[in-house]
Amino acid sequence: MNRRYRKTIxxxxxxxxxxxxxxxxxxxxxxxxxxxxxxxxxxLCVPFVDISPALKATRATKIAIxxxxxxxxxxxxxxxxxxxxxxxxxxxxxVIVGHSERRQYFGETDEIVNKKVLAAMEAxxxxxxxxxxxxxxxxLGITEERIRLQVKRALHGVNVENIRRLVVxxxxxxxxxTGKTATVEQASEVCTLIRDTIRELFGARAARSVTIQYGGxxxxxxxxxxxxxxxxxxxxxxxxxxxxxSFKAIVDAANQ
Ligand code: PGA
Numbered sequence: 001m002n003r004r005y006r007k008t009i010x011x012x013x014x015x016x017x018x019x020x021x022x023x024x025x026x027x028x029x030x031x032x033x034x035x036x037x038x039x040x041x042x043x044l045c046v047p048f049v050d051i052s053p054a055l056k057a058t059r060a061t062k063i064a065i066x067x068x069x070x071x072x073x074x075x076x077x078x079x080x081x082x083x084x085x086x087x088x089x090x091x092x093x094x095v096i097v098g099h100s101e102r103r104q105y106f107g108e109t110d111e112i113v114n115k116k117v118l119a120a121m122e123a124x125x126x127x128x129x130x131x132x133x134x135x136x137x138x139x140l141g142i143t144e145e146r147i148r149l150q151v152k153r154a155l156h157g158v159n160v161e162n163i164r165r166l167v168v169x170x171x172x173x174x175x176x177x178t179g180k181t182a183t184v185e186q187a188s189e190v191c192t193l194i195r196d197t198i199r200e201l202f203g204a205r206a207a208r209s210v211t212i213q214y215g216g217x218x219x220x221x222x223x224x225x226x227x228x229x230x231x232x233x234x235x236x237x238x239x240x241x242x243x244x245x246s247f248k249a250i251v252d253a254a255n256q
Contacts, residue, residue, distance in 0.1 A: 001233050001254070003039060005208040008227075009167060009234040010254045011043035011066060011128060012241025013096060013215070014050070023050035026242065027057035033248035035061060040234070040254040043094050044241070045128070048082055055091050066094030066128065069102060072115035074123075084123035095120050096236070097127045098154060100173045110153035117154055121162050128167040128236060129154050130215070131194070135174035147190055151197045160202045164209035168194050169236040175216025177238060181226075187214045188229040195231050220249035227253050 001008050018026055023046055034042045045066035046054045054065045071081035087095060097120060098113035113129065120127040131150035133143040151168065158166070170190045172182050182190075191212045199207035214226050215236030226232050234254055240246040 001227055002208070002230055006164075006211050006233055008040040008254050009043060009211050009213060010037075010040055010247075010251050011045055011094065011096075011167075011169075011213065011234070011236050012247060013045045013068065013099070013236055013238050014047065014241060015068070015101070015238060016047060017242055018047065018050055020049055020053045023047075024053040024057055026244070027054050027063075029244040030247060031058065031061060031063065033244055034063065034251045037062075037251050037255045039256075040251060042251055043128075045094065045096050051087075051090055051092060064093040065091065066096065067092050067125075068096045068099065070095050070097075070116060070120060070125070072112070072119040074119075084120050084125050088123050088125060092125065094126045094128055094167070096169075097129050098150075099130045100132055100171060100176060104173075110150060113150075113154050114156050117166070118157055121158065121165060126165050126167060128169055128213070130169045130171050130236070132171040132173050132176075132216070138172070138174065143190065144193060147193055148197050151194055152201065155198070155201060158202075160206050163198070163202050163206040167211045167213060167234075168198075169213040169215045170194060171215040171236060173216075177217070179217050181217040181219075181222050182214070184225045184229060187226055187232060191229065191231040218250065220246045220253075223250040223253040224256070227256075 043064045097116045102108040133146045211233040213234040218235040219240045
C-alpha cells in the first residue's frame with residue numbers, strides 16, 4: 001500500500017450468491033464491522049438483483065456498491081444485458097470487468113474487456129479490471145507476457161486523465177476459489193509488473209495513482225502479509241467476503 005498516492009480498496013465479490021433478502025441481512029451484518037475503516041474504501045460487488053437492497057442497507061455509510069458485469073453499449077437490443085448508465089443511475093460506483101470466470105465461462109475476450117472499460121469510464125463508473133494467468137501459463141514461464149498483454153489490451157484508448165479512476169486486480173486463475181494463495185513474493189512481483197506496464201503506457205504520475213489489488217483466496221490470515229507490499233493496494237475478495245468476520249479482518253488489515 002502507498003496511501004500517499006492512491007486509495008486502498010477492499011472489494012467483496014459475492015459472485016452468484018445471495019438472494020435480495022439474504023443480501024440485505026449480509027450487508028446488515030457487514031456494515032457495523034467495517035464502519036470504522038478510515039483509511040480503506042470498502043466496496044461490495046453484488047449480483048444485479050441485490051444492488052437495490054445493498055444500496056438501501058448502506059445509505060449514509062462509506063461503503064460503496066459495485067456490480068460484477070455490464071454491457072458496453074448504452075442501450076439497445078441486447079437481451080439480458082445491463083448498461084453502465086443503468087448502474088450509475090441506481091447509485092453504483094464500481095464494476096468488475098473481465099473477471100476470469102466471465103472470460104472462461106462467457107467468452108469474454110481482451111477486446112470485450114477493453115470496450116467495457118471504456119464504456120464504464122465514459123459513464124462515470126470505476127472499473128475493477130481483472131487480469132491473471134492460468135497455472136499452465138505460470139508453469140510455462142509466460143506469466144509476464146500474459147499479464148502485460150491483458151493490461152495493454154484492457155487499457156487501450158483510455159485517456160490518461162482517467163487512469164486514476166480505475167482499479168486493476170491481479171487474480172492468478174489458479175488461486176481463485178482454490179484455497180491456494182499466491183505467495184507474497186509472487187503477488188508483489190506481478191502487481192509491480194502491472195504498475196510498470198501502466199507507467200510505460202501512461203507515465204509515472206498516472207501509474208502511481210492506480211489502485212492495484214490482489215485477488216485469489218485472500219483471507220483473514222494472509223491479508224496483512226499481502227497488503228504490506230508497496231504495490232498491493234487492496235484486495236478483491238470472493239469466498240471470504242461472504243463471511244462477515246473474515247471480511248472485517250481483511251478490511252482491518254487494510255486499515256492499518
Ligand atoms: P476467492 O475469489 O477469494 O474466492 O478466491 C476471488 C475472486 O474471484 O475475485
